Amino acid sequence: MAEVRAEARYVKHHKKKIAFLFSAMRHFAKDLWDEGIKVTYRRYTDPENKGSLFDEVKAAVADGDFDAVILTECGEYRLMSDMRDWSEKLDMPVHIRPDDRFIATHDEFAEWADGRKQYRMEFFYREMRKKTGLLMTEEGDPEGGEWNYDKENRKPPKDSMNPPPQPSFAVDEITQEVLDLVAEEFDDHFGDLEPFNMAVTAKQAEAALTHFIDRCLPWFGDYQDAMVADQPFMYHSLISAYINAGLLDPLRTCERVAEAYKSGHAPLNAVEGFIRQIIGWREFVRGLYWYKMPDYADLNALNARRQLPEFYWTGETDMACLADAIGQTKKYAYAHHIQRLMVLGNFALLMGVKPDEINEWFLVVYADAYEWVELPNVHGMAIFADGGILGSKPYASSGKYIDRMSNYCGQCRYKVKEGTGEDACPFNYLYWDFLMRNEEDLKGNQRMAMIMSTLRKMKDEKKETIRDDAERFFRKIERSEDHWYARARS
Ligand SMILES: Cc1cc2nc3c(=O)[nH]c(=O)nc-3n(C[C@H](O)[C@H](O)[C@H](O)COP(=O)(O)OP(=O)(O)OC[C@H]3O[C@@H](n4cnc5c(N)ncnc54)[C@H](O)[C@@H]3O)c2cc1C
Numbered sequence: 001m002a003e004v005r006a007e008a009r010y011v012k013h014h015k016k017k018i019a020f021l022f023s024a025m026r027h028f029a030k031d032l033w034d035e036g037i038k039v040t041y042r043r044y045t046d047p048e049n050k051g052s053l054f055d056e057v058k059a060a061v062a063d064g065d066f067d068a069v070i071l072t073e074c075g076e077y078r079l080m081s082d083m084r085d086w087s088e089k090l091d092m093p094v095h096i097r098p099d100d101r102f103i104a105t106h107d108e109f110a111e112w113a114d115g116r117k118q119y120r121m122e123f124f125y126r127e128m129r130k131k132t133g134l135l136m137t138e139e140g141d142p143e144g145g146e147w148n149y150d151k152e153n154r155k156p157p158k159d160s161m162n163p164p165p166q167p168s169f170a171v172d173e174i175t176q177e178v179l180d181l182v183a184e185e186f187d188d189h190f191g192d193l194e195p196f197n198m199a200v201t202a203k204q205a206e207a208a209l210t211h212f213i214d215r216c217l218p219w220f221g222d223y224q225d226a227m228v229a230d231q232p233f234m235y236h237s238l239i240s241a242y243i244n245a246g247l248l249d250p251l252r253t254c255e256r257v258a259e260a261y262k263s264g265h266a267p268l269n270a271v272e273g274f275i276r277q278i279i280g281w282r283e284f285v286r287g288l289y290w291y292k293m294p295d296y297a298d299l300n301a302l303n304a305r306r307q308l309p310e311f312y313w314t315g316e317t318d319m320a321c322l323a324d325a326i327g328q329t330k331k332y333a334y335a336h337h338i339q340r341l342m343v344l345g346n347f348a349l350l351m352g353v354k355p356d357e358i359n360e361w362f363l364v365v366y367a368d369a370y371e372w373v374e375l376p377n378v379h380g381m382a383i384f385a386d387g388g389i390l391g392s393k394p395y396a397s398s399g400k401y402i403d404r405m406s407n408y409c410g411q412c413r414y415k416v417k418e419g420t421g422e423d424a425c426p427f428n429y430l431y432w433d434f435l436m437r438n439e440e441d442l443k444g445n446q447r448m449a450m451i452m453s454t455l456r457k458m459k460d461e462k463k464e465t466i467r468d469d470a471e472r473f474f475r476k477i478e479r480s481e482d483h484w485y486a487r488a489r490s
């Protein structure tokens with residue numbers, strides 16, 4: 001196992017993400033040693049650290065008497081392409097084994113996807129329900145008679161809600177060493193390193209899951225889409241970083257959640273909603289990533305060209321929703337799905353931020369981010385750069401959605417009820433500006449028919465005002481640019 005520069009620094013990952021991964025790796029290596037399994041572990045600052053996975057493997061192979069190299073497939077196309085050449089470069093057989101921490105294999109996904117004009121999560125999800133038997137009756141029907149209870153899972157926040165604090169795990173000696181290392185070596189990376197309270201072992205991750213099932217799951221469905229200022233976690237599970245790093249098994253996680261339904265602890269809308277996120281969305285985006293790469297990453301269906309605003313790195317903006325979501329992202333390397341999609345992603349979509357810039361931002365800032373999951377979610381779901389491969393329409397929305405699903409607008413300098421003018425919520429005029437800019441590309445989309453017809457009926461004068469407001473807003477953002485990230489990267 002090796003903590004290598006090439007992986008830790010190819011983008012400026014959030015400090016917490018690096019600390020989490022290095023600590024989890026060191027704990028895992030120690031457990032293996034304790035079980036009597038010999039592990040060669042290369043620390044980041046070891047003088048003999050070769051800096052890349054290939055060079056570490058090459059050195060290990062040169063040092064010993066080996067017949068072959070056996071790898072588990074990795075999570076990013078970039079590295080996978082590199083690994084495919086290893087056999088030639090090492091002059092030795094290299095076997096790349098499937099990652100069995102997923103429910104669907106690449107072949108299964110390809111078999112499902114081949115010949116389809118559109119790929120929709122819902123239909124793939126049903127296959128995964130049948131494959132796993134999760135929430136299926138003995139007769140082979142979906143539990144409760146429906147496959148999907150999403151319509152019950154869109155409640156706005158309520159004052160009486162009382163989400164529990166996130167589970168917190170003490171920093172031990174191994175984690176402290178890693179925290180010192182990250183503070184020293186990755187000071188120029190995004191985000192707050194401390195306080196650090198993430199799970200770093202499989203046992204702790206299991207405890208985090210238990211906390212979720214006991215204290216959040218019953219309300220997970222109802223308030224899945226709700227956002228509350230200073231309540232970053234709501235009733236979410238906070239386990240994505242643990243599942244993606246292999247500390248939790250996705251199938252076992254879903255089985256535990258399904259048991260909570262069977263025992264009457266949690267309602268069906270919550271349990272089905274949670275299981276759909278894992279065996280539906282998570283498997284679907286992963287399947288699509290490997291099915292569509294490498295061309296997928298280059299798509300820019302809406303010809304988006306603007307720079308990512310500097311405030312995505314600082315949180316310094318008057319827009320309360322963005323300031324809160326970015327502030328907590330900096331602090332926790334976490335934001336929940338609706339903040340990522342309907343605030344951070346939606347704003348980048350409306351502005352027309354270059355896909356590369358917003359994709360890199362999402363890859364940097366979250367502890368759970370790897371390209372196989374980040375790219376389809378951002379490129380496909382949030383900014384529609386894939387032109388509809390993943391979703392049937394852009395998730396574009398004005399301030400109205402954020403107002404309905406959060407308490408942000410009441411605390412904002414902008415007025416969500418105003419459509420244009422200095423004080424109007426920028427999401428409002430940017431929304432219409434987005435539709436005008438992309439009218440040609442979107443007018444044929446059946447699911448956009450109603451809104452595009454409203455746009456067509458809009459008076460020219462109003463359209464002009466909207467365009468002017470949007471231009472003024474873009475100029476203001478450009479003036480305040482400082483581009484910390486560009487400087488940090490150079
Ligand atoms: C723009 C954007 C970027 C995203 N980037 C990432 C990313 O880099 N890494 C990542 O793991 N997830 C990503 N997601 C998906 C999702 O937002 C996170 O998995 C979720 O917020 C993690 O928090 P949680 O564990 O509390 O999730 P919960 O809300 O409790 O959901 C349970 C689990 O379902 C899975 N899940 C839910 N939605 C998705 C989804 N759309 N795709 C894949 N898995 C899902 C996760 O494993 C998650 O832990 C992104 C979503 C969007 C809209």
Ligand code: SF4
Nearest residue numbers: 319321399409412425
């Ligand atoms: S008014 Fe607009 S910018 Fe302000 S919090 Fe609401 S949606 Fe966000």
